[in-house]
Amino acid sequence: METETIMQGATLLLTFIMFWAIKHLSQQGLTKFRAKHRATLQSQRQLIQATRLLARARSTSKKSQSQSLAKTALTEADDVIAISPDDAAGHIVRALALDLLGQHTAALKSFDTALTYPRLKSLSVGERADALVKRAEMKLAVNRRRRIDSAIEDLEEATRLAAGTDTARILRLLGECYEFKGLNDKAQWASNEASKTQH
Template identity: 40%
Template sequence: MAISVMASDIIMQVLFIFTLIFMFLWTLNIPQNLFNNFRYRDRSIYAAKRHFVLGADLLSRSRSTGDRNLAKSAAEHADKSIAINPNDAAVHILKALALDLQGFTTSALEALEAALSPLTAKSLSDGERSDALCKRAEIKMKIGGGGGGVEAAVVDLVEAVRLNGGNTAALRLLGECYEKKGMSEEALKAYVELLKVEPRSAFGQDAVKRLRSGSGSS
């Protein structure tokens, strides 16, 4: 009985101390500040997502209609979302796609570099990173033009395939890069992998047939 009373006293003392601490913090307006911070953060996250969704819709409509003004608006919404949450890689990718659609390849590459930076890339799944790497490789080839662009693209494409072996766009582009480098054997391997994922690919079938006939392989 005495132990029970002692336990009750200890609990009451602890509760009393916590009450005093809370009252002290309240006088400093800390609980209200914390609440305001959480509420502001929630609103900010909602606003960032809203701009992303609007931008993605505008990008989709721009692709289907060919209206570059829609792509410009998509990039603007992406910028607004980035201003709120710069660590969301998906928004940087949205911006890159919108800029590329307008023909601003250098700016699109910069946006993809931001998306794939260590700070933001962790927000992407392996499949999403693979797609982003493939797109970056495509843009590097546009900008590089010569062998340097191809070399840089191959690095991205090899990593893209490593992250997602079923990325048919990366496999096709990798094969094309190897062919430009004169690496027919590696190109053939890439196209064979492409056909494993997409057996009905006319491009893959033609490429394999062409390379095998050229090398005398059966």
């Protein structure tokens, strides 16, 4: 009788412990999920805000206002990166803000970060092509002679990724790079392909 009572007590205690553990672990999981969801929403809101600020900075004719808006966009982008470091979008917005502020080398570094794994996985094929083109444009603006080969690599990859869409702009830029390098046959090919995609 005493052994049976002990066994019943142990079974009851074990059941209680299991119930408590399941409840506690599920609450922890739910809390983590809620926290992650809140962080994602916060990140998306700040990314939208940074993008709007950047658009306003580009459209204003007053340099002081443009610089102020770009700095605020940069702060927002940095906050997005702090919340979601593996999302390429924050790094791209950061790069665009830095470029607008005249910090071209730092902007290129941000683009490089955005276009490496694991951040690269967060971009669609089209977004990746756009980012490669923008990075190539920045490379050419910073130092065309030194960075031309790297810019060509970006543009060639962008052309492959954007195949079947409007690639005229990419091909025109690629043609200019080929021409700069003295690759006249390739420059002619790019020019012809750009013309075809426009019709």
